[in-house]
Structure formats: C-alpha cells, structure tokens
Amino acid sequence: GAVVSQHPSWVICKSGTSVKIECRSLDFQATTMFWYRQFPKQSLMLMATSNEGSKATYEQGVEKDKFLINHASLTLSTLTVTSAHPEDSSFYICSARDSREKVREQYFGPGTRLTVT
Amino acid sequence: KQEVTQIPAALSVPEGENLVLNCSFTDSAIYNLQWFRQDPGKGLTSLLLIQSSQREQTSGRLNASLDKSSGRSTLYIAASQPGDSATYLCAVSTYNNNDMRFGAGTRLTVKP
Numbered sequence: 001g002a003v004v005s006q007h008p009s010w011v012i013c014k015s016g017t018s019v020k021i022e023c024r025s026l027d028f029q030a031t032t033m034f035w036y037r038q039f040p041k042q043s044l045m046l047m048a049t050s051n052e053g054s055k056a057t058y059e060q061g062v063e064k065d066k067f068l069i070n071h072a073s074l075t076l077s078t079l080t081v082t083s084a085h086p087e088d089s090s091f092y093i094c095s096a097r098d099s100r101e102k103v104r105e106q107y108f109g110p111g112t113r114l115t116v117t
Numbered sequence: 118k119q120e121v122t123q124i125p126a127a128l129s130v131p132e133g134e135n136l137v138l139n140c141s142f143t144d145s146a147i148y149n150l151q152w153f154r155q156d157p158g159k160g161l162t163s164l165l166l167i168q169s170s171q172r173e174q175t176s177g178r179l180n181a182s183l184d185k186s187s188g189r190s191t192l193y194i195a196a197s198q199p200g201d202s203a204t205y206l207c208a209v210s211t212y213n214n215n216d217m218r219f220g221a222g223t224r225l226t227v228k229p
Binding site: 034036042043044045046049091093095104105106107108109110111113 | 148149151153158159160161163166206208210216217218219220221222
C-alpha cells in the first residue's frame with residue numbers, strides 16, 4: 001500500500017526558533033497533501049491543504065505567516081513552524097493523496113511530535 | 118460546513134463482547150467515509166474506507182456501514198480483544214471540500 005513518511009518523528013525546540021517538518025510520499029506522486037494538528041486528547045484539525053507548485057490553502061484561524069508550507073515536488077511537502085511558542089506544541093500529521101487514484105483516499109504519515117520549551 | 122460527531126466518547130467493555138461505535142455527519146453530500154484507529158502517541162491506521170455508493174465494508178472482525186441519507190455510519194467490532202483498545206476516528210470527505218473532516222473519536226478499552 002501507499003506509504004507516507006514524516007521527518008522528524010519528534011522534535012524539541014526552544015521558544016522563538018523555527019522548526020521544519022517534512023512529509024514524503026514514498027511510492028506514489030501526490031499533487032495534494034494535507035497538514036493536520038492534534039492537541040492531546042483531541043481530534044485532528046485540518047490546518048492547510050498543500051498543492052504542488054502553488055500556494056497552500058489555509059483553514060480559518062491558521063496563520064499562514066507562522067506555518068509556512070512548501071510543496072515543491074510531487075513527493076515532498078514541508079511545514080515550517082516559525083518563531084515557535086509553547087502553545088504550538090502539538091502532534092502534526094500529514095497526509096497525501098495519490099494523483100493517479102480516483103478513490104481520493106488519503107494516506108497518513110506517522111506524525112511528528114513537536115515540543116516547544 | 119461539515120460537522121462530524123462520534124458517540125460515545127469513551128467505551129469500556131469486557132473481552133469478547135461485540136460492540137458498535139457511532140458516527141454522524143451533517144452534510145450528506147459525502148465522497149467517502151473512513152474509519153481509523155489511533156494508538157496513544159501514534160499516527161493513524163486506516164481500517165475501512167466506504168465510498169458514497171457503498172453501504173458497507175468488512176475486514177476481519179470489523180464491519181462498517183454507511184447510511185448517507187441519514188448522515189450516519191457505524192463501526193461494528195465482533196468478539197473484542199484487549200488489543201482492540203485504542204481511539205477510533207471517523208472522517209468524511211465531501212464533494213465540495215478537498216479534505217477530510219474528523220470526529221473527536223471514541224476511546225475504546227477492552228478489559229481482559
């Protein structure tokens with residue numbers, strides 16, 4: 001089946017620094033990738049939709065200047081949390097949709113746990 | 118805007134019981150519905166995907182049904198085992214949106 005990887009799996013950073021999270025589709029091409037955030041004991045909330053070669057679409061309430069998304073290739077999307085603060089500590093999960101499939105199933109990465117101290 | 122609700126929020130059952138998890142959604146114009154399992158601190162494991170034209174899907178001890186007109190789906194787990202303990206998430210993808218909307222999940226505990 002389709003595999004999506006994320007790197008790193010966990011990261012600790014100091015307040016004010018920036019952190020980059022990578023999402024890769026390993027065995028398929030993905031024109032569309034999605035970034036979700038999950039706070040403890042809560043469900044996944046969509047942050048943004050990442051489209052290859054164009055600007056990302058952000059959900060209401062998500063600051064696009066704080067959460068920079070780049071989808072430069074058909075297999076890689078990156079999320080950069082700029083000037084991170086403790087309230088940005090969360091579990092970030094990406095998903096990708098196989099461009100060839102008509103089913104529109106999303107394949108999820110294993111997630112990245114960010115802790116901002 | 119699509120809203121997805123899962124009931125109950127938590128469920129504890131003894132091993133061997135059959136159980137049903139419920140999911141409801143407000144916009145019936147869905148493209149598909151998917152059930153996931155999430156273990157603590159981990160990512161999502163896809164269990165079953167039901168297309169809008171389908172009524173149910175089965176995989177092993179799991180059976181998911183979809184009633185699009187009433188905005189409901191159920192996940193049936195037969196002969197539950199302690200290893201089934203996890204949070205189960207329901208998510209829908211609509212024609213209007215390009216993404217998935219998740220319910221808050223049902224936290225299942227199966228006691229030995």
